Amino acid sequence: MILQDYPIIEFDPERQAIIEAGEHLKRVDGLPEHCVICFFQDVIDHFVEQGLAKEIFVLRSEMGPRSLYRLELGLDGPVTLMHPGIGGPMAAAAVEQAIALGSTKFVACGGAGVLDREIQVGHLVVPTAAIRDEGTSYHYLPPGREVLPSPEAVRAIETVLARHHVDYLRAKTWTTDGVFRETRAKTALRRSEGCLTVEMEAASMFAVAQFRDVPLGQILYGGDNLDAEQ
Template sequence: MPLFTDFDPEEGLISPGFEKLGLALPEYAVMAFLSERHIQSFAEAHEGYQAGKFMSLTKNFPVWVVKIGEEEVTLIQAPAGAPAAVLMEERLFAYGTEKLLTVGCCGALTDLPENTFLPVKEAFRDEGTSFHYLPESDSIVLDEEPLAHIEEIFAKRNIPCMPCTVWTTDAFFRETKEKIEQVKEAGCQAVDMECSALAACARFRGKTFAQILFTADTLASMRHDERNWGKDSRNASLALAMEAVLGM
């Protein structure tokens, strides 16, 4: 019996706010696929305080609230992989987030230099989580207004960026030559593991969402080159995301 072909819009039996943490988070949030050290250092440098924590079976995630200009922005580490990342996203929405920007690295599928910034315009849904939030389709097109605003921020800072189409996959070690050729033919320039699911969840919940990627490793030549895993972009990407989220 096929279990996963029909989208069910009914609310789940478990609420994202079931823990009743009593948090009242700001309207804006950034979820970063970066180390705890990067996130804590940024928070402490910007009048940040720990508002609470989201707990899981394997680790706890500090929830920081950071001052950016006159606004407060939630900042939290994102776990890797679509199911875990969406679990974190749902909790943010449950406790007050209305506008979410995620930031992290990706693999290049085309001849893109390392540390190229790629605001996402479309994500192909090669993961399972998004199909619990939206009807079946090959891809999800992200909201145009947040994307345009992000491009303006990069232009203002004189930092090049290229809106991209990303292939979101669950299987890091199953990125085969044939699959890469297929997604490149469909227009994908990069690969990640979360974007399409995060975008689907946000749309289901009626929230604003955008994602900024930066290139790390590459599969452009049909062999894996780790390069330097995009390390030179980690600090800059977080600062840009914290600025960009405020205009979404």
């Protein structure tokens, strides 16, 4: 390793880390290979209450238990369902753990702030790239401005949305660690780069997926408006 001016650009391409999720977690029998990473706990709770999602594994940490579920909706087969926690580090760790447990294909569904006042609350955005204004992705990929989702996953998402006649937008998203440091100047800069949304996890998850060579894409639900006058 070479000491750089800034620690965040000291990327180490070494594949083997001191702590590997795959060395501490065993594959779970019956865990579906397709995994939905859901940031909406109320949605997960609904599926559990309806008896559609059955707990199949529990991850434990200082924050308490975090469940993975086997969700069966009678469609193309069961999927793993999990809440990854909030923020890039937790989401990245959740993807790592899910891979270790046996899931290998991912779609994430989460909320985001919108950077264009014309986008209505609830409108869907499919990220085509994420601006890496966070820290986690730099531990998985060399320094760079953007990271892409898996083309395979994006195609699958768009196919399903089109099949169900759901309107959506394609755009870059801005991933940040500073939820209370989204200034007007920086928001304008990100808009000029083609971002329509801001969130805290996409770049981190896309980077893990590239590093681990698994497909992962995301659907974002437009929420609070950062382009409002007040």
